[in-house]
Amino acid sequence: MTSTVSASGLSLHYGGTRALDDVSLRLTPGVTGLLGPNGAGKTTLLRVLATAVPAQRGRFTVLGHDPGSTRGRQEVRRRLGYLPQTPGFHPDFTAFEFVDYVAILKEINNRAARHREVRRVLDEVDLGDVRGKRVKKLSGGMRQRVALAAALVGDPGFMVLDEPTVGLDPEQRMRFRELIARAGEGRTVLLSTHQTEDVAMLCHRVLVMAGGRIHFDGTPAELTARAAGRVWSSAERAPDAKAGWRTGAGTFRNVGDPPPGAELLDPTLEDGYLLTLDGHGLAVTA
Amino acid sequence: MNTLIQPAPVAVRTEPRDSWASVFALARFESRRLLLSIPVLVAFAVHLAWIVWHTLDSYDGFPALQDADRDTQSPPMLVGLAVLLTVNLAVLRSRRRDTDRHFDVLVVTTWRRSAAHVLSVVPAALLTAVCVGVQFGWEALKPGAVGHGSPGELLVGPLTVLLFGTLGVLLARLLKSAFVGPLLVVFFLFFVVLGVAPGDTESGTRWLNPVVGESSSETLPSDLLGRPAAWHALYLLGLGLTAAVLAVLAGGGRRVRTLYAALGGAMALTLVGAIAQSGGEPASLTAAREKATVDPEQTCVQRGRSTYCAYPEWEPRVGTWAQVVDEVSDLAGGTAHGQRLLVRQRVEARYGLSGDGALQPSGTAHEVTVGTRWGGPRVPEFSSAVAAVLVAGNEQAGSELCDGRIVTVMWLALGWQDQPMDALRKVRLDDSVSGSAIVLQPTDPLSMSAAQTDVVRTLLTRPRGEATARVKEHWSELTAPGLTTARAAELLGVKGITEKDGCQE
Numbered sequence: 001m002t003s004t005v006s007a008s009g010l011s012l013h014y015g016g017t018r019a020l021d022d023v024s025l026r027l028t029p030g031v032t033g034l035l036g037p038n039g040a041g042k043t044t045l046l047r048v049l050a051t052a053v054p055a056q057r058g059r060f061t062v063l064g065h066d067p068g069s070t071r072g073r074q075e076v077r078r079r080l081g082y083l084p085q086t087p088g089f090h091p092d093f094t095a096f097e098f099v100d101y102v103a104i105l106k107e108i109n110n111r112a113a114r115h116r117e118v119r120r121v122l123d124e125v126d127l128g129d130v131r132g133k134r135v136k137k138l139s140g141g142m143r144q145r146v147a148l149a150a151a152l153v154g155d156p157g158f159m160v161l162d163e164p165t166v167g168l169d170p171e172q173r174m175r176f177r178e179l180i181a182r183a184g185e186g187r188t189v190l191l192s193t194h195q196t197e198d199v200a201m202l203c204h205r206v207l208v209m210a211g212g213r214i215h216f217d218g219t220p221a222e223l224t225a226r227a228a229g230r231v232w233s234s235a236e237r238a239p240d241a242k243a244g245w246r247t248g249a250g251t252f253r254n255v256g257d258p259p260p261g262a263e264l265l266d267p268t269l270e271d272g273y274l275l276t277l278d279g280h281g282l283a284v285t286a
Numbered sequence: 287m288n289t290l291i292q293p294a295p296v297a298v299r300t301e302p303r304d305s306w307a308s309v310f311a312l313a314r315f316e317s318r319r320l321l322l323s324i325p326v327l328v329a330f331a332v333h334l335a336w337i338v339w340h341t342l343d344s345y346d347g348f349p350a351l352q353d354a355d356r357d358t359q360s361p362p363m364l365v366g367l368a369v370l371l372t373v374n375l376a377v378l379r380s381r382r383r384d385t386d387r388h389f390d391v392l393v394v395t396t397w398r399r400s401a402a403h404v405l406s407v408v409p410a411a412l413l414t415a416v417c418v419g420v421q422f423g424w425e426a427l428k429p430g431a432v433g434h435g436s437p438g439e440l441l442v443g444p445l446t447v448l449l450f451g452t453l454g455v456l457l458a459r460l461l462k463s464a465f466v467g468p469l470l471v472v473f474f475l476f477f478v479v480l481g482v483a484p485g486d487t488e489s490g491t492r493w494l495n496p497v498v499g500e501s502s503s504e505t506l507p508s509d510l511l512g513r514p515a516a517w518h519a520l521y522l523l524g525l526g527l528t529a530a531v532l533a534v535l536a537g538g539g540r541r542v543r544t545l546y547a548a549l550g551g552a553m554a555l556t557l558v559g560a561i562a563q564s565g566g567e568p569a570s571l572t573a574a575r576e577k578a579t580v581d582p583e584q585t586c587v588q589r590g591r592s593t594y595c596a597y598p599e600w601e602p603r604v605g606t607w608a609q610v611v612d613e614v615s616d617l618a619g620g621t622a623h624g625q626r627l628l629v630r631q632r633v634e635a636r637y638g639l640s641g642d643g644a645l646q647p648s649g650t651a652h653e654v655t656v657g658t659r660w661g662g663p664r665v666p667e668f669s670s671a672v673a674a675v676l677v678a679g680n681e682q683a684g685s686e687l688c689d690g691r692i693v694t695v696m697w698l699a700l701g702w703q704d705q706p707m708d709a710l711r712k713v714r715l716d717d718s719v720s721g722s723a724i725v726l727q728p729t730d731p732l733s734m735s736a737a738q739t740d741v742v743r744t745l746l747t748r749p750r751g752e753a754t755a756r757v758k759e760h761w762s763e764l765t766a767p768g769l770t771t772a773r774a775a776e777l778l779g780v781k782g783i784t785e786k787d788g789c790q791e
Contacts, residue, residue: 077393107305
């Protein structure tokens with residue numbers, strides 16, 4: 001499949017901190033999950049790909065456009081939908097006005113066409129009925145959908161979503177997953193998240209990032225498979241386990257190298273994620 | 287784990303878009319919000335209310351348009367302050383609400399957003415221009431309007447709004463605090479209330495202020511005003527454009543070379559306007575003012591028995607003056623009834639608008655001075671001047687009247703009016719209808735004693751025909767020098783007046 005986004009050797013240092021360290025990747029249409037602990041460099045990578053900050057080394061293209069030049073950066077931005085982490089809003093704007101404002105900043109200049117597009121995306125995120133309501137009157141979940149609508153406006157070919165489900169209750173999160181899945185139909189979506197369930201349910205690919213580097217790039221099933229034969233159950237906490245926790249049944253679920261004869265369990269994506277981080281000498285944060 | 291790099295995909299072709307179209311679209315969005323904001327709505331409502339109140343009230347329907355244009359300048363400052371405040375907060379909105387992170391990766395760049403904010407104040411300035419146009423047009427359409435307005439003076443209001451708006455954008459780009467705008471407005475209002483403004487009122491530096499008022503209420507022919515209105519408008523335009531370009535530069539446009547050229551042009555406009563407006567009055571203007579004061583070129587026309595000489599701009603007002611002269615003459619008796627008068631319009635223009643414009647009474651027989659202002663108290667003032675000349679023979683003698691003839695003069699001046707008591711109040715300096723008072727005239731004032739006031743007030747309450755008959759019957763004695771107020775009262779049938787000699791009071 002032709003890649004929408006290709007990046008090669010992206011590096012960015014903040015003082016002595018390597019926020020991005022020689023990151024290369026390619027993204028294809030569909031939802032790609034980006035997992036990693038806090039400080040892994042996920043948001044930095046997203047901001048670089050969204051052209052918010054330039055990389056100090058390396059290059060990347062989005063739909064064939066190189067943001068290294070002013071013209072290329074503008075072309076990338078024309079094709080970009082960006083939902084930042086904890087997005088800001090103009091509380092006195094209505095939902096319609098806010099998305100309309102973003103649409104103008106995306107150069108949708110024809111008023112009638114723009115308003116049609118704004119109505120379309122608000123309908124797409126199920127906010128058509130409250131489009132005349134001020135943002136400050138909307139719930140947190142609704143505001144997040146307004147932000148998603150703003151990212152969707154103009155039908156971008158590449159969407160960057162930075163932890164969009166943070167702070168949402170389970171029902172809102174399910175609804176949001178549905179919207180992201182719909183957004184991923186026919187376009188490339190890079191979804192940064194701490195939620196492995198999001199990745200398991202939505203993504204055809206997953207990247208695991210830590211210390212500014214990508215440590216895994218494959219399908220969720222491949223990441224899960226990394227934990228095959230390395231998850232077991234025990235009555236007591238296994239001292240050699242990389243991670244272990246008491247389950248609701250009262251037994252311990254351990255991840256690591258099982259002792260001989262251990263009662264093996266089916267691995268999950270989270271198990272694979274934990275072992276991927278551990279395999280690279282990184283602290284397991286689960 | 288890093289992946290292998292695949293060949294770059296083929297670029298997706300999109301239609302080329304016009305970024306300036308986005309700037310205009312954004313400007314429309316922002317201007318709509320600006321015009322619908324509470325401070326701007328309130329400011330426009332106050333402005334409109336002021337226009338209605340002022341225009342209904344002003345000059346009683348006889349405006350001089352070279353004054354009416356200046357009257358449009360101060361109220362737009364209120365609109366300008368509201369625009370400054372609102373646009374300042376609008377520019378800071380993204381920063382205050384943390385949407386910069388998002389908007390900075392959208393296609394329309396920060397400097398173009400600044401340009402849109404600058405453009406968003408233009409509709410407010412245009413709306414102000416409409417308000418100014420309505421106010422001035424309303425005055426100009428009054429049947430009694432005379433003179434000429436200046437486009438330069440009329441542009442000051444809208445340009446002030448434009449200047450304040452662009453300053454609001456510039457402030458927001460330089461100082462990221464939301465408190466700066468309100469603070470500036472408070473300071474500005476504080477200075478306005480205190481009447482403190484930079485520049486000496488006598489010097490050219492006062493023209494550095496956006497709105498330059500005049501301390502005098504004198505009306506001069508429009509070619510003698512000496513106000514560099516067009517240069518001042520250019521100065522304000524240049525200042526507004528300079529602030530606008532600086533705002534765009536401060537908003538991230540430092541790499542746009544054409545902006546530096548625009549900044550140079552705007553600063554040049556400002557400089558040219560500032561220097562030209564501060565250059566002082568040319569010698570030709572001084573000479574023209576001298577001539578207009580001492581030996582004016584006027585057109586004289588005959589109306590009825592009298593002749594009227596007016597500055598060209600006031601020629602349409604001759605009919606109104608003639609009506610007053612005829613009314614006063616009709617009340618007079620003896621030879622005064624058919625007396626030919628020369629009504630000459632005069633103005634003291636030598637000191638410009640900063641002088642008090644006081645005129646000396648004429649010593650020429652049967653010549654009456656009329657000023658350049660009309661309406662309200664100016665009508666009974668002129669009426670009393672006509673009456674004084676009919677009674678005393680000339681203005682000089684009329685202004686020295688102090689005896690009982692004052693009663694005759696004031697009856698002639700007020701007796702024909704529809705609302706004589708109202709006219710009495712208007713013509714007296716203290717707006718009273720009792721006691722002694724100064725009576726204003728186009729030249730030197732008269733002085734009425736309390737007894738004279740009592741007699742006149744009594745006469746004005748009687749049927750006009752009765753008083754007119756008595757005045758005509760006793761005309762010779764009522765206009766004879768040395769007439770006492772008591773005798774005048776007796777002749778006119780007013781009892782209870784014991785004053786012997788009005789000149790002693």
